[in-house]
Amino acid sequence: MAYRRSALMEERLADNRDRILLAARKLVADGGFREAQVAAVAAAAGLSTGTIYRYFPSKAELFVEVLTRAVEQEIQILDEIAQRDAPASERLGAAVASFVRRALAGPNLAYAFIAEPVDPEVEAARILCRKQFGDVFKTILIAGIDSGEFPTQDCDAAAACIVGAYTEALVGPIGPATRNTRDKARLIESIRTFCIRAVGG
Amino acid sequence: MAYRRSALMEERLADNRDRILLAARKLVADGGFREAQVAAVAAAAGLSTGTIYRYFPSKAELFVEVLTRAVEQEIQILDEIAQRDAPASERLGAAVASFVRRALAGPNLAYAFIAEPVDPEVEAARILCRKQFGDVFKTILIAGIDSGEFPTQDCDAAAACIVGAYTEALVGPIGPATRNTRDKARLIESIRTFCIRAVGG
DNA sequence: AAAAAAAGTGAACATAAATTCACAAAATGA
DNA sequence: TCATTTTGTGAATTTATGTTCACTTTTTTT
Numbered sequence: 420m421a422y423r424r425s426a427l428m429e430e431r432l433a434d435n436r437d438r439i440l441l442a443a444r445k446l447v448a449d450g451g452f453r454e455a456q457v458a459a460v461a462a463a464a465g466l467s468t469g470t471i472y473r474y475f476p477s478k479a480e481l482f483v484e485v486l487t488r489a490v491e492q493e494i495q496i497l498d499e500i501a502q503r504d505a506p507a508s509e510r511l512g513a514a515v516a517s518f519v520r521r522a523l524a525g526p527n528l529a530y531a532f533i534a535e536p537v538d539p540e541v542e543a544a545r546i547l548c549r550k551q552f553g554d555v556f557k558t559i560l561i562a563g564i565d566s567g568e569f570p571t572q573d574c575d576a577a578a579a580c581i582v583g584a585y586t587e588a589l590v591g592p593i594g595p596a597t598r599n600t601r602d603k604a605r606l607i608e609s610i611r612t613f614c615i616r617a618v619g620g
Numbered sequence: 621m622a623y624r625r626s627a628l629m630e631e632r633l634a635d636n637r638d639r640i641l642l643a644a645r646k647l648v649a650d651g652g653f654r655e656a657q658v659a660a661v662a663a664a665a666g667l668s669t670g671t672i673y674r675y676f677p678s679k680a681e682l683f684v685e686v687l688t689r690a691v692e693q694e695i696q697i698l699d700e701i702a703q704r705d706a707p708a709s710e711r712l713g714a715a716v717a718s719f720v721r722r723a724l725a726g727p728n729l730a731y732a733f734i735a736e737p738v739d740p741e742v743e744a745a746r747i748l749c750r751k752q753f754g755d756v757f758k759t760i761l762i763a764g765i766d767s768g769e770f771p772t773q774d775c776d777a778a779a780a781c782i783v784g785a786y787t788e789a790l791v792g793p794i795g796p797a798t799r800n801t802r803d804k805a806r807l808i809e810s811i812r813t814f815c816i817r818a819v820g821g
Numbered sequence: 822a823a824a825a826a827a828a829g830t831g832a833a834c835a836t837a838a839a840t841t842c843a844c845a846a847a848a849t850g851a
Numbered sequence: 852t853c854a855t856t857t858t859g860t861g862a863a864t865t866t867a868t869g870t871t872c873a874c875t876t877t878t879t880t881t
Contacts, residue, residue, distance in 0.1 A: 422856045576810035583788020584781035609777035617818030
């Protein structure tokens, strides 16, 4: 008779898969991609290295999924902000501030995912992700130009600039030196102002 | 009697060192750090791999020098622009445009230097370089605020944002798809406008 | 020209990390 | 419980490169 997975088994497998993704994510958040070797992920997930390959065909595919999962979440939040019923400049500022706030909140992987380098497969995925972020801002920009709130401009370039601006401004602060709450708030405000002004809002 | 290098020999050694640096730079420009292995550098320089280690203690140190050399050149150009006798917003725009123009002319090198991943030693050097770029813009910003041309703002954050903005806006265009001259000119203009507006100029 | 020192060589070595695989353990169905 | 299938294991394998070193060639000095 054929082997049939029980519901319980099915669940445990899904659980393992999830644990692997979560462990990988945590490793990246803590030490960047550099320290997230397959063996380390396995150990963190409480599994053996071989087992990882029962769930993912390669390290690259595992990390592509780690990346896209995290970014999906982030994009969802930003999309919600972008669709609010408010002036474009307000939505733009809120979206930027929202991202930056989370990035500054502890050892978030936002930066590692957006800026840290990896092997070509993951790199390709990352470029797509950055584009996704850009698209959120592009949407807001187009709306703002339509409503006359912003001057006409190259929305693709401006969107990329916005993503780059807040990303780079986070590089320093995200590093070793942890800032206090007031400093963080000030930084968020500075970046927000920069981005809104930049598009003529 | 002790061995003394002749002037000719001295020159040849210096020449070799230079050839190694140039070969390494070219390899990075063509295929990124990924394809710039020590053996490849040696071959491109017309030397053996072992010889590389007579001139540089490690691959990392070689590439740190490749990086800093290229950046020094770039910084010099930007510094000259920053010190011109002109309105701050004009200097800011000129500096940004100057960088972007060159990056678009030699795409891969720019990408490799700006965005491509490397080992920690080189990464550390790159972060310092980005800071150097930021400092150029910070200088301009401070001058602009002093003269009342720009509103008061967080110059560190704004400088980082500027560097990030034009960098990110270059990542896409720098990729496989090469743009025509008109597109490039338009992109440069878009980025320039973005950055000037961003600081309230 | 011979001896001594330095520079050049590239195959061999070291290392690190991804991937595989023969086997063990666990789950399923009869 | 036994046979079958799936899942888990981790040591061994593979691969890719940085680095070394015993040896050769070149340069310098006497």
